[in-house]
Amino acid sequence: MLSTRTHKLGFPFSANLRSELDDAFSQMFGKSLAGCEGAYSPLSVWEEESKYHVALDVPGMKKEELSLDIQDGHLILTGERNTVENREYLHNERRFGKFKRVIQLPDWVDPTSVNATIDAGVLTIVLDKKPDLQPKSIEIKDSSQSE
Known part of the structure; x- marks a missing residue:
């Protein structure tokens, strides 16, 4: 069965109470x-x-x-962790099957700037903010010194 989780990037995850309760329930009861x-x-x-x-x-x-896509303002990671066939486990806490993680991107993310790398079992995704929406310093000029 496909396990899907959705989050909003740039917003606190505590706002996603359903997902947090689901995680807690999953940890307690498997x-x-x-x-x-x-x-x-x-x-x-x-x-x-x-x-x-x-x-x-x-x-x-x-x-x-793994598959990583951007579609309709969402970063979508899908994959499948396969189990070993014909194995009878004495104890197993590992999860197998298809999964899908969906992250809603805020408007200020540049969808053309995605860079993804995988190293030691960690997939790292870097997304740039749109240049026109990044903070910038504005020089303040002294009007008394204008020529």
């Missing part, structure tokens, strides 16, 4: 409130002056097993 099973990739988001960064844990996955 499945989500919706009963969805499948892989899950935790993410972190942080902002710098001119960029947004998104990091997702995708342990053991290769870039060929």
Whole structure:
């Protein structure tokens, strides 16, 4: 079953109470409130002056097993973590299956500036803010010294 999570970039994740409750329920009982099973990739988001960064844990996955798209103002990561066939687990906390992470991008993100790298099981995505919306310093001139 496809596990999908959606977040808004640039807004506090605490505003997404349903997702937080789902995460807590999943940690306590091993499945989500919706009963969805499948892989899950935790993410972190942080902002710098001119960029947004998104990091997702995708342990053991290769870039060929992931797909990253921008569509209708959303950053969409899909992938599938396959299980080993014919294996009987004594204990298993790992999740397998298809997953989809959707991040709603604010208007000030430049969708043409996306850069994605994968290293040591972490997919890092960097998005530039639109140049015309980035902070800039304005020189204040002294009118008494004008010529």
